[in-house]
Amino acid sequence: MSAIDPRITVGVDGSAGSTAAVAWAAKLASRRHLQLKIVHGLQIAGLYYGGGLSGIGAQTLFDAIQADGERAVADARGLAVSIDEDLVVTTELPNEPPVPMLIEESRHARLLVVGRTGADGFADMLLGGTAAAVVSHAHCPVAVVRGTTRPSATGPxxxxxxxxxxxxxxxxxxxxxxxxxxxxxxxxxxxxxxxxxxxxxxxxxxxxxxxxxxxxxxxxxxxxxxxxxxxxxxxxxxxxxxxxxxxxxxxxxxxxxxxxxxxxxxxxxxxxxxxxxxxxxxxxxxxxxxxxxxxxxx
The missing domain is CATH 3.40.50.12370 (Rossmann fold)
Incomplete structure (x- = not known):
């Protein structure tokens, strides 16, 4: 296994589930004096191959996906900093599908955090075949945070x-x-x-x-x-x-x-x-x- 950095990595997609995951991960990183890395897989490459898109249409969709990803990461970073302004936060938006991106990130993290809400965001990943691929190959523990939960702050x-x-x-x-x-x-x-x-x-x-x-x-x-x-x-x-x-x-x-x-x-x-x-x-x-x-x- 590669050297593990002193960080928690959280995957975001702009859903309520990933927002809850960011808040949970940021609080944990703050308490443990760890860095927080926020990642979002753009998955743009496939648009140009077999998707029936080219030229202006493909570029327009590319720009929209890029903008959505940047917004999701920026919102997540703002939330993390609001929880602890001294928290060291890094971000990355690789042009990769979420599954291989998260697996690779897990090589270097102490903990990988993903969110889940209803039937969108990371939910499909967690309950479908791609979910099994991510978690079965992760190189660190994985925390799943549901956006609808109300975890006890003092519970066991x-x-x-x-x-x-x-x-x-x-x-x-x-x-x-x-x-x-x-x-x-x-x-x-x-x-x-x-x-x-x-x-x-x-x-x-x-x-x-x-x-x-x-x-x-x-x-x-x-x-x-x-x-x-x-x-x-x-x-x-x-x-x-x-x-x-x-x-x-x-x-x-x-x-x-x-x-x-x-x-x-x-x-x-x-x-x-x-x-x-x-x-x-x-x-x-x-x-x-x-x-x-x-x-x-x-």
Whole structure:
């Protein structure tokens, strides 16, 4: 991996979602004494090839897209500076599609932030195939900030904990975030007592639910072991529920200021963003969601 600069990078497109992402990223950069880079992919090159445009028509569209991009970046920069006038802010408007541009930016950033609002802006990227491409290849953690959320300023950090290795880095990042923010950490472990055994989806109720709950409690304790010693100042609140993970995490997001989850499935973020838990969080969480790849930390 390339050397990581002391900065947070945020992608903007002028939507309400990206505005919320800029505000969130600027506040975080200010608190962490990091630089903030604002980027916008113009994606103009394709207009001249196979788009049926040439001459004056193409130039007019080029100018309009350029102007929209410059306006989006200027507005984002103004918002960031209004949050902290001493914040070091840089901007860039490369003539590149958003996906490869953001992936390349993630090589040098400590955190990549994108916004989401409804069915526009980065929403299509996050919920479609291009979203999977961006997040599955990002070289740093990615935060998704929805423009309609009202995150708690004093709420805890929450982390989803499961039995796989993918949650280990999420736990590490969540403890660090809770420590830096000076808030409790809610460790959520949810399981379902129904399992599907074959390709036809035959359901089987697992026996001895009390024994299963003890096993799940033991698993959660094992996952948190060692972190309490490393972060003694962080108050840990354990949430152990027999439910689908997405339900438990969405409930916690109503009071949290950040939910941290690890990537899952084949292809890193690909499996995670196409899965029901992550997709539900990206679409409906009431606070920003930070997704961490197994091999990377913030």
């Amino acid at each position: 950090v929450a982390v989803g904990v499961d039995g796989g290795p993918n949650s280990e880095q999420a736990i590490a990042v969540a403890f660090e975030e809770a420590s830096l923010r000076g808030v409790p950490l809610v460790a959520v472990h949810a399981w379902n007592d129904v399992t599907y055994e074959d390709a036809f989806g035959t359901a089987r109720i697992l026996p001895q639910p009390e024994s299963l709950e003890r096993d799940e409690d033991r698993l959660l304790s094992q996952r948190l072991a060692g972190w309490q010693e490393k972060y003694p100042e962080v108050e840990i609140r354990r949430v152990l529920v027999r439910d689908r993970p997405r339900h438990a995490l969405l409930d916690v997001s109503e009071q949290a200021q950040l939910v941290v989850v690890g990537s899952r499935g084949r292809g890193g973020f690909t499996g995670m963003l196409l899965g029901s838990t992550s997709q539900a969080l990206v679409q409906h969480a009431q606070c920003p969601v930070l997704v961490v790849r197994p091999e990377l930390t913030a």
